[in-house]
Amino acid sequence: xxxxxxxxxxxxxxxxxxxMAAACPSRDVLKHVTSRWGVLVLMALETDTLRFSALRRxxxxxxxxxxxxxxxxxxxxxxxERIAYDVVPPHVEYSLTPLGREAAEKVRVLADxxxxxxxxxxxxxxxxxxx
Amino acid sequence: xxxxxxxxxxxxxxxxxxxMAAACPSRDVLKHVTSRWGVLVLMALETDTLRFSALRRxxxxxxxxxxxxxxxxxxxxxxxERIAYDVVPPHVEYSLTPLGREAAEKVRVLADxxxxxxxxxxxxxxxxxxx
DNA sequence: AACATTTGTGTGCGTACTTACGGAAAGTAA
DNA sequence: TTACTTTCCGTAAGTACGCACACAAATGTT
Numbered sequence: 001x002x003x004x005x006x007x008x009x010x011x012x013x014x015x016x017x018x019x020m021a022a023a024c025p026s027r028d029v030l031k032h033v034t035s036r037w038g039v040l041v042l043m044a045l046e047t048d049t050l051r052f053s054a055l056r057r058x059x060x061x062x063x064x065x066x067x068x069x070x071x072x073x074x075x076x077x078x079x080x081e082r083i084a085y086d087v088v089p090p091h092v093e094y095s096l097t098p099l100g101r102e103a104a105e106k107v108r109v110l111a112d113x114x115x116x117x118x119x120x121x122x123x124x125x126x127x128x129x130x131x
Numbered sequence: 132x133x134x135x136x137x138x139x140x141x142x143x144x145x146x147x148x149x150x151m152a153a154a155c156p157s158r159d160v161l162k163h164v165t166s167r168w169g170v171l172v173l174m175a176l177e178t179d180t181l182r183f184s185a186l187r188r189x190x191x192x193x194x195x196x197x198x199x200x201x202x203x204x205x206x207x208x209x210x211x212e213r214i215a216y217d218v219v220p221p222h223v224e225y226s227l228t229p230l231g232r233e234a235a236e237k238v239r240v241l242a243d244x245x246x247x248x249x250x251x252x253x254x255x256x257x258x259x260x261x262x
Numbered sequence: 263a264a265c266a267t268t269t270g271t272g273t274g275c276g277t278a279c280t281t282a283c284g285g286a287a288a289g290t291a292a
Numbered sequence: 293t294t295a296c297t298t299t300c301c302g303t304a305a306g307t308a309c310g311c312a313c314a315c316a317a318a319t320g321t322t
Contacts, residue, residue, distance in 0.1 A: 019242050020171060022192030029245050029252055034165035036279090040151060052299055061153030063281055068300055078255025088288040089298035099251055106241040111150055113237050114160050120230055121160055124209025167309085183269055194311055199270060219318035220268035 032073040033103055037062050041070055042096070042104040043111060045080065049095040079103050163204040164234055168193050172201055173227070173235040174242060176211065180226040210234050 019026050032038050037059060044050065044058040056067055071094060074080040079100035085091040096104055114121075150157050163169050168190060175181065175189040187198055202225060205211040210231035216222040227235055245252075 019246060020175070020189065020191055025253070026242075026245050026249055029249070030170060030242065031167065033241070033245065034170060036162065039161060039165060044151070058151065060151055064300070065282085066280060069279095076255065076259055077252050078258075079252075084299090087298095089296090090287080090300075092299060099248065099255075102244060102248070103241075106244050110164070110234075110237040110241060111157075111161065113233065114157050114164065115150060117230065117233070118157055118160070121208050121210075122156070124207065124230075127209075128207055195270075196312095197310060200309095215269090218268095220266090221270075221317085223269060 037070040045096045046104040168201040176227045177235040
């Protein structure tokens with residue numbers, strides 16, 4: 001019921017995706033990749049294969065529940081590979097797929113920019129104080 | 132509370148930021164920039180200065196409430212500039228600051244990657260069906 | 263007089279996310 | 293026997309998100 005539903009032919013929308021359209025399936029991927037923990041998980045796995053608990057230590061502040069859910073999302077999108085060894089106690093290793101590594105690269109560029117730009121952004125915060 | 136609170140000296144953390152640490156202020160900026168609507172707003176404003184309602188039309192599916200909130204976040208971080216003309220009915224224009232243009236560029240690279248990679252990601256979805 | 267315009271804020275209400283806690287499995291060490 | 297390990301899932305509870313709707317303001321059109 002959006003006001004601007006460019007049909008754009010379903011086939012074309014599936015081939016390329018149009019994020020600005022409300023119904024685009026890209027929105028789901030974007031949601032997973034840019035989710036609160038998705039960004040950090042991708043970056044943590046960019047260099048290393050990690051077990052669940054190591055990943056949890058690497059990503060500060062994430063709960064077990066959310067880490068598991070985030071990993072399931074990314075696995076479902078084909079960005080993360082999950083290898084479970086059938087032993088007790090469980091031993092599960094997470095790594096990035098080739099697709100995941102591409103995503104992680106893009107995400108890291110953004111994260112690096114934020115980290116290095118933080119002083120400039122903090123200046124905006126201070127100015128906002130003086131309103 | 133976290134198990135790995137590298138103090139890293141507050142000054143250093145403020146200078147550069149360490150996203151993997153739970154308490155890093157970069158996390159807030161990341162939250163705004165990668166928020167559901169933040170990404171799309173930055174991309175919509177990358178090319179044009181837009182009024183509120185034009186922006187709402189450009190970003191499919193966003194409610195007035197959330198668009199206003201998202202714009203306030205980005206304005207507070209110094210990424211978006213808001214110019215309000217004192218007339219009735221109200222006339223407000225939104226555009227990106229130089230800082231915002233840098234962020235938009237990074238975000239667009241990620242969004243473009245998702246859109247063009249959608250076919251490969253969709254393949255992962257289909258495989259997941261056959262579990 | 264009644265209505266439309268534009269950019270929001272305030273209110274209610276349902277949905278989604280997020281956390282904290284407890285539990286499961288099969289062995290090993292105390 | 294009890295505790296401990298690892299990787300989650302189930303549940304309850306709290307927080308945030310998101311939508312629909314009404315409301316505001318000064319001027320112009322019906």
